[in-house]
Amino acid sequence: MAEIRLYGFWRSLASYRVRVALRLKGLHFEERSVDLLAGAQLSDEFAQVTALRAVPVLEIDGTTLAQSLAILEYLEETRPEVPLLPADPRERAAARSMALATIADAHPLIVPRVRRYLSERLSLGHDGIEAWGRHWLAEGLGTFERLLSRRPPAPFAFGERVGIADIAVGSHVAGAELFAVPLDPYPHVRGLADALAEVDAFAQSHPSRLKPDANAHP
Ligand SMILES: N[C@@H](CCC(=O)N[C@@H](CS)C(=O)NCC(=O)O)C(=O)O
Known part of the structure; x- marks a missing residue:
């Protein structure tokens, strides 16, 4: 299993947010495309990954996270070296x-x-x-x-x-x-x-x- 795997889609704005954050933090990741235009978010296969029927989903540190803001906050808390939030x-x-x-x-x-x-x-x-x-x-x-x-x-x-x-x-x-x-x-x-x-x-x-x-x- 890849160390960090993102389930996303090319035109998903929420996936874009997570991709940017991963790259800003210098984290290597693999991306799996979930074809939202074909309804793949509703498939049984994707239901094994998340109950949310939406991307982004991030597999990281042995857990599965969803919701772009929650993912960004998790990255910030666990990898604070390149901060995404101001200090004040x-x-x-x-x-x-x-x-x-x-x-x-x-x-x-x-x-x-x-x-x-x-x-x-x-x-x-x-x-x-x-x-x-x-x-x-x-x-x-x-x-x-x-x-x-x-x-x-x-x-x-x-x-x-x-x-x-x-x-x-x-x-x-x-x-x-x-x-x-x-x-x-x-x-x-x-x-x-x-x-x-x-x-x-x-x-x-x-x-x-x-x-x-x-x-x-x-
Ligand atoms: N609030 C969520 C948005 C999740 C979401 O709705 N993602 C869209 C793509 S940007 C999706 O997968 N939608 C599937 C659908 O609406 O069927 C986040 O910021 O991660």
Whole structure:
């Protein structure tokens, strides 16, 4: 068994968060793809891994963890050498609070099970579901713009070091890219996203790098 195994999916924003954190902490991991578009999260095979029917799931230290924020906090507690949280307790709370703006508020509204319900039970068509996704992503971008505009100027959300707030904003921006939501109205978010794109852990983990045909010739 690999020492650290991530069950994820290329376009899963929550999996992206965990991938980035593992790489920031310098941890080697193997990734198993759970094809959310094919419904593999609902399979009997995946039910052996987790009861949650969702990715990310991380096998590490002889245990199985789920929920991206819980996984990030676990990595922080067990491998504190490269910190993902600021040292000051007030700043730690503020960083968690910013991260939750997408992890708890915006992102849960656009996951496959919600889109499936909109389609199968409420008969919303493709365009309606895309509009739904774009709406909640734009709402989240607006929240991040307001939050970031009140932070002191810094390359990253909480200063010189990337951390959980950056991971959350980065994942939300990746979602905006997947749904073609423009970043132009959100200059602080755009500035942070540009800074994060220069960080290897973010660049290597980005959905565009994992997309199955990303490396295929046209
Ligand atoms: N709050 C969870 C999100 C878990 C989640 O909903 N993951 C999505 C992919 S990003 C998923 O696997 N969804 C399966 C489904 O909705 O059927 C986290 O941050 O880890």
